[in-house]
Amino acid sequence: MTRLQCAYQLAESMDFDLCGIECSVYIEFKTRNLDYDRLNNAWKEVYKRHPALRGRIVEDGYIEYVDFNGFEDIILINKNDDAKKICQEMIKRENSNMAVLLAYKEARKVKKMYFSMNIILADPLSFQIILEDLSNYYIKGKFETEINDEKINEYFDIVWKTSRQEKKKDRQYWKEKITDYGICYKIPACFRKNYTKEYESHKAYLDKESYASLLKCSKKYGVSLEMVLLSIFALAVKEEVKEEKIVINYPLFEREKSYEDCVGDFSKNLLAGLDLRNLTSFKSLVLKVFNQIKEYKSHLSLDGLEVMTLYNSYLLDDNYKEALVFSPSIKKDLISKDFLEQIGDIVEISSKTPDVALDAQTYKIKDTLFFIWVVPKNWFNKGQIEKMFKKYMSLCEKYANENQWEKGEDFKAKELKGELA
Known part of the structure; x- marks a missing residue:
């Protein structure tokens, strides 16, 4: 396991x-x-x-x-x-x-x-x-x-047999790194303790032209589409929490070729602290996020769950700190074209993860992207997630236009005040 x-x-x-x-x-x-x-x-x-x-x-x-x-x-x-x-x-x-x-x-x-x-x-x-x-x-x-x-x-044997020396080195790296992390999404304790079995979701397809344009831009600047989408998500979160240093739980679904057809959990969890200060354009944001994630990925012998434990120990306060999950699974089509043509079409899709404040999922389907954000009911102020989801979708459409990548209107200095909720 x-x-x-x-x-x-x-x-x-x-x-x-x-x-x-x-x-x-x-x-x-x-x-x-x-x-x-x-x-x-x-x-x-x-x-x-x-x-x-x-x-x-x-x-x-x-x-x-x-x-x-x-x-x-x-x-x-x-x-x-x-x-x-x-x-x-x-x-x-x-x-x-x-x-x-x-x-x-x-x-x-x-x-x-x-x-x-x-x-x-x-x-x-x-x-x-x-x-x-x-x-x-x-x-x-x-x-x-x-x-x-x-x-x-074989894979799980490799995971568990990571050398003690390597883990010790990465533990020290993360201990130092999290002291410069920003905040997770803060949920007041009265909301967070209101456990519920009910979830709500916000769903939308990106139009095919915008998807094709985002893909083209990512290739032009030498980054993955996942990095572009993560950057847009970070920008939407930044605007909501009014902070320039934020923390996002970013699962990695990268596999070696020998495991690409196997069913199992080959994911790795990365607790990513993203520094969104001193940016001049969306292009500068994407490249900065790309370099930050690249650095973090070289220290994965310590699992994101253990890093989260270190982080929670470092930031002690009365609020529950939630690292929002941004989970793009777009390496392959959610449903193959053969399936859609000869088996059937999707009527509904939902995915739930217990004890996660927001699970922002992305899938590739029908030559475009399908976004679904899943949240427990009553954990957020009314309309809060819907507002952030709409902002995220509008930013996806905006930065599908390559001309917007060099402009800085979303990066002008703004007065940051207050906390979420």
């Missing part, structure tokens, strides 16, 4: 309140009159292919894989059943089930399909791999690539 997985496991075993939910993703599809038997067979093959779908966490912190657990078949439901609620119950950790596929069918044709996955054992790229494999096997009767199950175990 990774350190973050261990943290969730420990929290659950000690009955910490995690808002009563699992780390999960839920996707609903309107399907194209699929053959049920053929789809069920494809799901069985996907289940066999990826051990993580049959994984369960045992008491000593290891992951145990079982041959079958009763969920290798598609679960049929009625038209009026609450598919999301059924999925949420079925993927609970105590049920030893990491993923489930539900379907509603008429005669032998599947009309709707519901996929859900507990992502404590897998990163966002994993459920994209699962759905791509499902469509490949349904359409072609085979998978595109071969995978080696042992690769997953």
Whole structure:
């Protein structure tokens, strides 16, 4: 298990309140009159292919894989059943089930399909791999690539066997670095203690022209599209919190080629302190963020969870400090074009992470970007996140125009006052 997985496991075993939910993703599809038997067979093959779908966490912190657990078949439901609620119950950790596929069918044709996955054992790229494999096997009767199950175990062995000397060196680096960090998003204790199982989300697609322009700009300046989007997010947060030094939890979903088709948690958590002072243009912001992240990535032997612990110890006050999560998973399409053309189209997607104030997710779909921000209800002032989300979308559209990259209207000195909420 990774350190973050261990943290969730420990929290659950000690009955910490995690808002009563699992780390999960839920996707609903309107399907194209699929053959049920053929789809069920494809799901069985996907289940066999990826051990993580049959994984369960045992008491000593290891992951145990079982041959079958009763969920290798598609679960049929009625038209009026609450598919999301059924999925949420079925993927609970105590049920030893990491993923489930539900379907509603008429005669032998599947009309709707519901996929859900507990992502404590897998990163966002994993459920994209699962759905791509499902469509490949349904359409072609085979998978595109071969995978080696042992690769997953090799990866986690490497993660845990990081040298003590390297960790000691990086711990000292982060201890010094966080003294110059800014603030996390501050939530008053009265809000933060108001735990809820209810979440709300804000969703939007970026128009295809803006997406293509942002991609073109990122290539021109030698940075990834993720860095451009992170810079825009930082700018939106800066305007809301009225601070020029902010902290963002930035998960990294980069994989080595040997693991690119495996299901598992290959992510690394980076607690990024971003210094937005002394900027003259959006171009200067992007390049500064790029260089800051590049430096941080060379000190990842100490996990972001451990860095967050150091940070919280350093900044002691009466408020809860929340590092907002910015999580772009755009290395590949959320749903492949073959899937969309022959399997079905997305009706709804939602992803939840317990004890996270804001999970700002980004996916690539249909030749553009899909943004979804998920927040617990009652943790923020009314309209606060909606306002920031609208600002973020307007900035994405604005900086899709390359002519705006050199202008400095968003970087003129402004009076900074007050705290969030």
